[in-house]
Structure formats: structure tokens, C-alpha cells
Amino acid sequence: MSITDEKAGRQGASRFVWINAPVFVCLLACALVLFTLRQYSIFYYDAAKDEAIAEAQDTIRRVVLDISQTFYSYDSILKSAIAVLEDEAIATLAPDVQDRLLARMVVQFPYVRSIVVLTPSGTVRNSSISGTPVQDDYGGSDFFREQVSGALVGPYMALFSREGLKGLEYQVAISRRITYAGQFRGVAVVFVRLRDFRDQFTNINIGGGNTLVLVHDSGQILTRKPSRDGLGDFGTAVSPSKLARLQRTSEGSYFDVSRLDGRQRLFVFQRVPEWPLMLVVGTPVDAIDAEWRQRIAIAGSASALSCFALAVLGFRLRRERIKRAEAEAALEQLSVTDFLTGLANRRRFDEVVQREFRRAVRTDGWLSVVIIDADHFKALNDRFGHSAGDETLKMIATAISSCARRASDLGARLGGEEFAIVLPDTSAAAAYELTERIRRTMEAHAFNPDGPPATTLSAGIASTKDRPAPESVRALIEAADQALYRAKNAGRNRTELAASLTVSAA
Template identity: 35%
Template sequence: MNPTFTLHATPGKWSRPEVILIFGSSFAVVAILVIVTSLLFRERDSATEFAARTASNIVQLIDADVQRNAELYDTSIQGMIAAWQLPGIMAIPSQMRHLMLFDRSTAAPYKGDLLLLDKNGSILADSTSLVPRAGNFADRTHFTAHRDNPSLGLLVSDPFKMRLGDPDWCISFSRRVSSPEGEFLGIASGAMRLLYFNELFKDLSIGKDSNVNLINTHGILLARQPVLDGNDMTGADFSQQANFQRFLKEGSGHFTSVSSLDNKERLYTFSRVGDLPLIVVVGQSVEEVYAVWRRTTLLVGSATSILCFGILWLTFLLRRELRLRQRAENGLAHLAATDGLTGLANRRRLDQVLKTEWARGLRSGQPLSLLMIDVDNFKTFNDRHGHHGGDEALRTVAATILSRIRRPGDLAARYGGEEFSVVLADTPLEGAQVIAEAIRAAIEALPRFANDEHAITVSIGVVSHVMRPGDTLSTLTRIADQALYQAKRKGRNRVECGSWTSHRDPLVT
């Protein structure tokens, strides 16, 4: 097994190009999603506003129609009161009196009975007959309201079913009849069949699951189209429902809410009808309102998702290529800094590390130690075992040296030929001596190569120095080299230490 050294290990760490690529792509995807989402929500708001404007136009048309009819009824009622209060009205022939009282009532569509009631609720005059029909309406809420409150003007009643004639749902427009002294004399009222509103609403095109409603300020439903499941809900009380409370509070506007009747979400557009106690409400199905927007959202969302996934996929591919390229570059850099035979750092890498550690030691004030190692009598060994045997011996020596270096920051390198070097940062002379002796002993203890009678041994020169300004790296290597040759001269297979006694001339001991 060939010993190796790590040039620089950064497992799992992203390179700068990877960081730029990933964050740039992520930012682009997020920006696209934010922009598209913002545009889609703006389109949704536009769909809401368009639907609300459309419904508002319908509300305004209904509002104008209801007010016009209310004015017609009020004109008829006020004319009836004015004619009744003419002196000598009862002396006029009944046919003429009937014409004077009710001649203005013919213009109102779907009109019901116009009645003049006395203070007891009995009929004094009847639009349908020269001879008033028998009937009493003292129990009607609009009658009692006028009786008890002289200040009421035109009053619109809650819906009721007619007692005379066909029992249709109606509302009553009524006014109080008072004497010159303010005494209650009765009321004048005109009934309007709610069938009119149902017929009016039927002609409106508002979409599936949508509806038009007329409701009074008491929360009583007057008309609704289309009817819900065929059930006539006229007269239903919605006064306690949250939606009605909002209609009543805001007066006009639009909002989205769930119907209390069928639990479907609708866009409600509503408005108060002039000064009348009536509210027109158009409820549009949210499914209809946002149908086009949802189709657009599906198409745009799908296209955007494909685009974003495409960007992320390309990012993944580019990142993979960057990693492959980085690995290739690291591999080339490793090869450029590695000795091909032993797997240790080569001379070029050794020089780089020495310069780096020298500069760092100069800043930190920590000692730097250097070991110079030479295989003893290697030429003779090479002659006995050939180049192949020599190469195998060098690999074994390199592996042994590397096995005695414990710290990640230490470096073992092949200096050249059969020479090796070990750089020990932040290591004093005593520590360097211990490591050098461990290397020497381990190599000496190696099994004999091919039953050779001579063991493989090494001589080691050691130097350790705390750098000061003015010191040079070349001096350090020269001292280590001289210590190595001192070990050679003293018999080989030994460790010798060099000392740094001056900046100019190293003395070898």
C-alpha cells in the first residue's frame, strides 16, 4: 500500500462557484415564484373587481326600478290622501269620488289593492270596487306603526299574504292620515305583489349557483331568484345571520362569504335602495367568478413549475459538473504535489509548506522543526537488489515515516533520491528528537528485505528554531542538512541535532 498525504480535505464543503450557482438559481426560482404569484393574485383581485362591478350594475338597475315603483305608489297614496281630505268629498257621486281617489294608481305594475282605512282599520275606500269590501286590518303592523307614531312618512311593510282576493305575497306602501289637529284618522296603503320582483329577477343573467335577493332592513326576505330547491322562501327571517348584519352595517359594497342556506361560497354585492328600508343583494358563485382565473392559474402555474424545476435540474447538473471539475483539478493538484513512487509530498510541496509554516511561526513565535532523513548505504542496497528492490525499500521507508507522524498539520516529503524530510510545526527540539528517534527505530525494526543480512537503517538530522526577523528559511534547511551529514560521519543509523547559534553561521554539533 502506498502512503499518501492530503493536499487539502474539504469533504462536503461547497466551493465558491457552487455557492454562487446554488444561491443564484435559488434566488431566480424564488423571484419567479414571487412575481408569478403576485401577478396571479392581482389577476384574482381583478376578477373580483370585475364581478363586483357587473353585480353592482345589476344592483343599480334594480335599485332604480324599486325606487321608481316606490315613487309611483307614494304618488298614488299621497293623491288618495289629498283627495280624501277635500271638503265635501263624501257628497260627490261614488263613481266620481272613486276616480278622484284612485286615478293615479294605474301606472304601478303588479299593483295590489289600494285601500283607505279608518282609525279602526276598516276599509273606507277600495281601489277594486266602488263599494268598499268588508275587511279590517287593524292588526297589520304597518297600521299599528302609523297609529302609534305620527312622525312616520312612507312606510314599507314586511311581506304578508293578501286577505282580499288572491293570497299572493305582497308588501304595503302606506302613509298616515291625520286631521289638521294631528289626530289619527287612519292610513292610506297600496299593496305591491312581490311576484313583480321575482319576474324582474328571472330576466337577469348572473351565472350558475348565483342569486338575486331583495331583503328589508328587518332581515325579512322579500324576493329571491332562483328559488332554492323549488322552495318559496319569501318571509324568511335572516336578521340573525352574519351576512345580513354586514349588509345592514355597511350599507353597500361587496365581500366573499359562505351562504347560511346552502353553505356555498359567494361574492355578495349589495346596496341600500335609496331611503327605503330595502337592500338589494346579488350573490355570485365563487366558482363562476374565478372560473377563468383558475384556468389561467393552472396553465401559468404549470408552466412556472416546469420552468422552476428546469432551473433546479440544470443547477443540479451544473453543480455536478463543477464538482467533477473540482475533483479533477484537485486530482491534478495532488499529482503535481505528490511523489509518484512513495506517495509522499514532493519537493515542490515541501518548499510550499516550509514557506507557509516559516511565515506562520514568525507571526506566532512558535518553534518550527525540520527532520532530514537519508537511507544509509542505499547505493549498495540498490546494487544488491536492483532498482525494483530499491523502489520497494523506499516505499516501505516512506510508509514507516508517515506512520510516525500523528498530527494533520505535519508533513512528510521525499526530498530527492533516498532522502526524506519531515516538517513539524509548533514543535520544540525535544519533541522533534522523540519523533526522529521513533522513525529511526521503526525503520531499523523492519523485516530484512529478501533475507538480506543487513537491515535498512536511516540517519536523521534534526533542527528546531523559533523564528526572529532576519532569520532565513535556507539557514534552517542548511542546519538540518549538516546535522544529517554529522549523523553519517558518526556511524549512520542515528539522530543528530543541529543548533542555531547566530543569524549568519549555523554550528553543527
């Protein structure tokens, strides 16, 4: 059998692990790099999202502050107008004089369209606009009815529209209840043109691709930057689900698709304190993804280079270990191989026969050992020279290898012209037949006058199930040796069994 094959069968698993350990380690390192990249990807996507939220919140805080201050100034006008008109000295003045006082107040605030004071029934009592009022009865308006009920304390804001010189004009109406001596005396209203209010958003830098939307609690958009119609998309309704999400808390963020432009956006919102308004900043998701992809591209490239370097290193180390293992295997092969014949040497024979003997004893199985000796080898060597002798030994080794072909069989050269065969799980009769094939092969060479010099063989066989059974490896080998001596003494060119067994020696 091949000694290398047997070693591989006995130590193959550990050698495989040892050879491929660098590759396994490098693959593990690559897996760790990829896992780190994945965690890095998640971390930086969250970081990019948090950064977008922080930028949107910063914009919202600035705009909300501006809106709060603007509406606070509108409410201050109402308070001032109510205080002025309730003054006893001014209350006695003619209505047109009172109207002029209101007009002077409006001049100080460029975005205010007008101030109107309504009677308890909703008709116009005073107006900052001289001449005939655009509308003389506001009794059916939301901003009037809410103040009449008395349930509201403070200002009320509503969306309002009316016909102007250039068509329908949208306004924001802010009203306050007028009370004197505990009695309802009417409602003061300030009207702000929406287009003037929208102008406040013009100079706000919201970043490329972002949107800024001011939404009323009713679900209507007051203004949007940028707008689709160029007029702030006033009156466009927010979907009920989005409105409910905005009204659920005073501030927050969420991902959704914009109904106005169909883009996936990160929406960050905040309520304007004390007013029924919500400010929403929408950042395109692809803008967030672009920054994230840029970071991941850099990290991914570095990871790919690292994995490539690790792979190259792992396979180079594996190649070096393969070379080392092959060199060690070659040395191991040489240490247990007879250099001349290629069969196992005496050291290997001793290892295998001891191992197989223990196994045969443990399993109560067969183990046969054959000892072979070349007949008249010294005479052949002296007559034809050492080269012919070496060729004869190689011829014997070839005959042994061609007959003992099982993986478990072992042919060995014990020294000089003496050979041995270890035959596990082989009865004495089967061992005899195998040995006879070897003997007849050499006999044919020896008696061939046209062939190279050769010699016949004598052989002795001993088995573990001989009677009496050998008690040790040494006893087994000695029994085979004694059988060999009997073959020599009986005339050579024959095979003898250690135990008495009738076998045809044809």
C-alpha cells in the first residue's frame, strides 16, 4: 500500500486544518470586516438621518420664532386697537376719526391688510380702510362665531377669502373678543394678506431640494416653499393620516411620500406655540442617501482592499504550508521507505504489524504475515554483479506490489534479500494463494533464459489464528521465519505455513 495514503488517512483531518488554517483565519477576518462595514453602514445612515433632522430642526426653530413674533405683533395690534377704542375720550369721537386712528396703527405693520371692529351682531363698526368696507357683515365667519361663544380666551386664527380687485384674495384673520364690564361688546379682527405673509418665507434658506410647509390645524396648507402654483399652494389639503400624525405631538419626524411632488422625504415638524399652525420641513431621502452612499463607498473600498489583502495573504500562507506539508510528507515517506525498492522499510513494517496485531487480537480477526527470502541471491550477486542483484530485488518488490494491492496490505523489505508482507483480515489459506502468485511470478523470470537474471523465492506464513496461536507480534514473526526455514530446507522455491494446513502447492 502507499505509505503516504495511509498517513493521509490517519492524519488527514488535522493536516487539512493546519494547511487551511490561514485561509480560515483570513475568511474570519474578512467576515469581521464585512460585519464591521454593515454596522458602520447602519451607524452612518442613522447619523446622516440624525444630521438631516438636526438641520431641519434648526431651520424650523428659526422660522417658528419668526412666525411666533409675527403673530404676536398681530395680536398686539388687536390689543392696542381694543384698548384705544375702549378709551372714554376716543369712544366719544366720530366713527370716521376712530377709523383713521386704526389706519395709523396699520401703517406700522406692512403685512397687515386691515383692522376691523365688529358689533356684537357681526356688522362692521370701525375699519382701518377708509370708505365703504369691502364686507359689512362678518356674523357668519368662524373668527366671529368662536369669539361670540365666549369659550375662547385669547386670539383666534382662521383662514379667510374674499373677492378683491384681482380676483379671490386669501387672508389670515386673527380675532379677539371685546368685553366691557363683563359684557360682550363685539370682536376686533386683523386681516393679513396671505401673499404678504408668504413673502416672509422668500428669504429663508431651506437647502436644495428641501420643502418648507406651513399647515393649519384644519389640514389646509397656508404656504409652501417651493410651491407648484407659484402662490404657495394655499388651500391644498393634507391627507387625514398625515394631519393626524402631525397633531399627535408637538414635534417629531417621519418618512413618507409627499403628495405634492411624489418624492420620498424625511419630514420634520413642530407646532407653532399658542397658534393652530404646524411647520414642516421635508428633506429628500435621496439627498440623505447620497451622503450616506459617499461615506459607505469610501468605507466599502477600504474594506474591499482589506479583504483582498487578507485573501492574498491567506492563500499565500496556505501555499507555503502546502509546500511545507509536502516536504514533510516526502521526508516522512523517505524515513519509512526502502530507497531501492520503494517498499516500506523495517521501521514501517514494525509499526504496522504491531498495530494490526493489536487490532486482530481486539476483534478476534485474521492477520497473516509472510516472510520471503530470495533463493541463492548471494550467488546471483557474485556472478552478475550488484547491479543485477539490485534489479532482482526491484523485480521482487514489483511482484509483491502487484499481488498485495489492498489499501490495508503492506509490502516491506526487511533488509538484504529478505521481504515481508502484512495481510490484515486475511486467512492463512488466502495468504498462501497470494504468496504463491508472487513465487510463481519470480519463478517464471528465473527460468526464462531470454530474460534478465532472476532468482526464485522461498516464503513462510504465520497467522493469528494458527494453533497454537502466537501470543505476541514477535512470536508471530518468529513462526513465519521458522516456516521460511522449512521452505529453504525443503529445497527452496516453495511456500510453507507455520501451522499444519493442507494446501495444494501446484
